[in-house]
Amino acid sequence: MPSTTSSNLDTVRNWLLAKHPERTSIAADEDLIKARLVDSLSFVEFVLTVEEASGVEIDHETIDLEDFRTLEAIERKYF
Secondary structure (H helix, E strand, O other), rough: OOOOOOOHHHHHHHHHHOOOOOOOOOOOOOOEEEEEEEOOOHHHHHHHHHHHHHHOOOOOOOOOHHHOOOOOHHHHHHH
16 A cells, blocks of 8 residues: 655655755655666666655656656656
8 A cells, every 4th residue: 555654755755865965855756867866777776765765666667757757747647
């Protein structure tokens, strides 16, 4: 069952910020891929972070990239 707490989404935001110490914030509607906050090398780790924070098992075979493009999209789909 998806979590509904914003603190769990903050776990995802904090993971992104830890990977990019030059950043102090990430807007909920910022495109994480276009902003290069998530790239092909970090995507799998990013998906696992969302899984752990949300408590939702994500089928890696049917991932829709649009569900991971912004924090809003992640919250809508997994929280």
